[in-house]
Amino acid sequence: MSDGAESETSGTGQAPGTGEAPGKLLELRGVSKSYGSTHVLENVSLEIEPGEVVVIVGFSGAGKSTLISLLAGLDRPDTGQVRFKGAVSPEAGPQRMLVFQNYSLLPWLTAFGNVALAVDEVFSSWTAEKRQAHTERFIGMVGLEHAKDRKPAQLSGGMRQRVALARALATDPEVLLLDEPLSALDALTRANLQDALERIVRTSGKTIVLVTNDVDEAILLADRIIPLSAGPRATLGPEFPIAIARPRDRRALNHDPEFRHVRTAVIEYLLSTKRAPRPTAPEPAPALSGAPAEVST
Amino acid sequence: MTKTFERWLAAFALPLIGVGVVVLLWSVASATFADNLPSPVKTWETSQLYIMEPFEKRGELDQGILRFTWYSLERVAQGYFIAIVIGAPLGFLLGMSKLFQSSFDPIIQILRPVSPLAWLPLGLVIFQKPEPAGIFTIAMCSMWPTVLNTALGVRAVPTDYLNVARVLKLSRAKTLFKIMLPAALPYMFTGFRLSLGIAWLVIVAAEMLTGAPGVGGFLWQEYNALIYEHIILCILTIGLVGFGLDRLMGMAEKRLRAA
Numbered sequence: 001m002s003d004g005a006e007s008e009t010s011g012t013g014q015a016p017g018t019g020e021a022p023g024k025l026l027e028l029r030g031v032s033k034s035y036g037s038t039h040v041l042e043n044v045s046l047e048i049e050p051g052e053v054v055v056i057v058g059f060s061g062a063g064k065s066t067l068i069s070l071l072a073g074l075d076r077p078d079t080g081q082v083r084f085k086g087a088v089s090p091e092a093g094p095q096r097m098l099v100f101q102n103y104s105l106l107p108w109l110t111a112f113g114n115v116a117l118a119v120d121e122v123f124s125s126w127t128a129e130k131r132q133a134h135t136e137r138f139i140g141m142v143g144l145e146h147a148k149d150r151k152p153a154q155l156s157g158g159m160r161q162r163v164a165l166a167r168a169l170a171t172d173p174e175v176l177l178l179d180e181p182l183s184a185l186d187a188l189t190r191a192n193l194q195d196a197l198e199r200i201v202r203t204s205g206k207t208i209v210l211v212t213n214d215v216d217e218a219i220l221l222a223d224r225i226i227p228l229s230a231g232p233r234a235t236l237g238p239e240f241p242i243a244i245a246r247p248r249d250r251r252a253l254n255h256d257p258e259f260r261h262v263r264t265a266v267i268e269y270l271l272s273t274k275r276a277p278r279p280t281a282p283e284p285a286p287a288l289s290g291a292p293a294e295v296s297t
Numbered sequence: 298m299t300k301t302f303e304r305w306l307a308a309f310a311l312p313l314i315g316v317g318v319v320v321l322l323w324s325v326a327s328a329t330f331a332d333n334l335p336s337p338v339k340t341w342e343t344s345q346l347y348i349m350e351p352f353e354k355r356g357e358l359d360q361g362i363l364r365f366t367w368y369s370l371e372r373v374a375q376g377y378f379i380a381i382v383i384g385a386p387l388g389f390l391l392g393m394s395k396l397f398q399s400s401f402d403p404i405i406q407i408l409r410p411v412s413p414l415a416w417l418p419l420g421l422v423i424f425q426k427p428e429p430a431g432i433f434t435i436a437m438c439s440m441w442p443t444v445l446n447t448a449l450g451v452r453a454v455p456t457d458y459l460n461v462a463r464v465l466k467l468s469r470a471k472t473l474f475k476i477m478l479p480a481a482l483p484y485m486f487t488g489f490r491l492s493l494g495i496a497w498l499v500i501v502a503a504e505m506l507t508g509a510p511g512v513g514g515f516l517w518q519e520y521n522a523l524i525y526e527h528i529i530l531c532i533l534t535i536g537l538v539g540f541g542l543d544r545l546m547g548m549a550e551k552r553l554r555a556a
Binding site: 072074091092093094096097098100102104106108117118121122171 | 455457458460461463464465466467471475476479480482
């Protein structure tokens with residue numbers, strides 16, 4: 001499943017004069033980013049190792065989407081560096097596949113067509129039959145065989161996000177970037193897709209960076225959680241390794257002492273960045289699931 | 298029951314009443330102050346032959362009304378085709394390039410409101426013949442809605458779609474044909490529809506000035522021949538055909554949006 005995708009990466013070129021430790025697949029080094037007079041991110045550093053699942057948790061509007069755009073290469077930092085396999089700020093490409101917050105499915109293509117567009121482009125050297133079979137396989141993997149000929153407008157939000165996931169996974173990226181993939185869904189669909197994501201995370205062995213505003217979701221999926229402080233001038237806080245064994249069951253997690261401990265710690269950290277002395281712009285309330293009272297028990 | 302009656306009323310009865318009122322006013326006008334205006338009955342009597350034998354060709358200037366209409370439609374099709382072939386790519390350039398937009402938007406805004414009556418003499422000067430001059434006029438007048446709506450559609454392509462293209466590393470050509478064109482198509486179709494309306498509007502002016510056979514040429518010729526009934530016949534024909542064209546484009550547009 002990993003043949004084909006590598007062929008493109010050789011073109012990104014190695015950065016000159018970097019004799020540093022290899023193994024860092026994707027890195028941010030002292031990255032800052034402003035839009036106009038709004039300082040969104042300040043001095044953000046992050047290292048992603050191959051095969052790990054890193055979840056970045058932060059408030060709505062803190063700059064999570066900016067962070068993931070930088071990681072994907074869709075945006076460039078003002079200062080600092082984005083490095084992918086040693087190359088400095090390479091252009092966006094299918095090795096760093098992004099699942100967009102609002103799905104970004106093309107409305108004139110069917111579910112199959114949307115996945116096929118990506119597969120045909122990334123695996124252009126394959127035969128048409130092989131590409132079709134590959135596309136079908138990933139549509140099946142997200143459980144949408146029955147809906148593959150429907151247009152996005154005829155799909156529910158959860159189904160659309162499944163198509164978007166299939167499109168991203170089918171291109172066999174080296175890093176899968178997920179930008180709040182479930183935030184637009186209702187609670188039931190969201191829980192359902194969290195389970196699907198947990199399975200994908202566990203079985204695909206992919207390097208994954210996910211940003212979310214849901215701490216429970218983060219603990220369910222992550223090897224490491226890194227909180228993003230409240231904006232403006234958001235930056236990454238201390239990391240929280242998640243030592244809970246996989247497979248993780250969403251329902252059972254609530255009774256896991258480790259889960260409760262991490263949940264409290266992450267939420268406490270995030271709230272503390274809100275109380276920081278510097279003046280902060282009014283922000284929407286953090287969408288942390290569950291009442292804070294439950295956290296303190 | 299009452300619902301269907303209301304629908305029937307709105308679809309047939311009320312429009313008929315509207316037509317009736319206009320025909321009545323027309324009769325009154327021709328009977329009172331407008332002596333030369335033919336009455337509805339007289340118009341029907343004089344026009345009957347042209348309507349009942351719509352494709353008959355009795356002479357160069359004496360043909361069935363649908364035959365004349367067909368000539369006009371052919372002319373419109375040519376001008377409209379040129380308008381779209383030039384207008385759509387022009388709109389894409391305007392929509393995609395700030396530089397192009399700044400360079401050409403002002404001149405487009407100046408040329409856009411120019412009347413067909415002004416373009417036609419220029420066409421005659423350029424092409425020396427009435428037929429291409431007429432087509433030139435139709436193209437020049439009907440191009441602008443396609444240009445402007447295409448540009449609007451291209452500017453409205455969501456950044457998310459373009460980001461999909463970037464992440465997949467689609468080539469420029471593929472981004473254009475697989476992302477931007479389908480995304481802009483609904484806007485473009487609105488432009489096509491408006492352009493067709495203008496193209497049909499211009500045909501009469503073009504044919505009147507060039508004397509070309511067609512529904513507009515026939516109108517002008519019959520005015521000169523003092524057969525005023527045929528002016529009204531032509532007006533009604535032009536209106537009905539224009540209405541039909543707009544409906545057809547509307548249906549095509551609807552299908553496109555539903556797809």
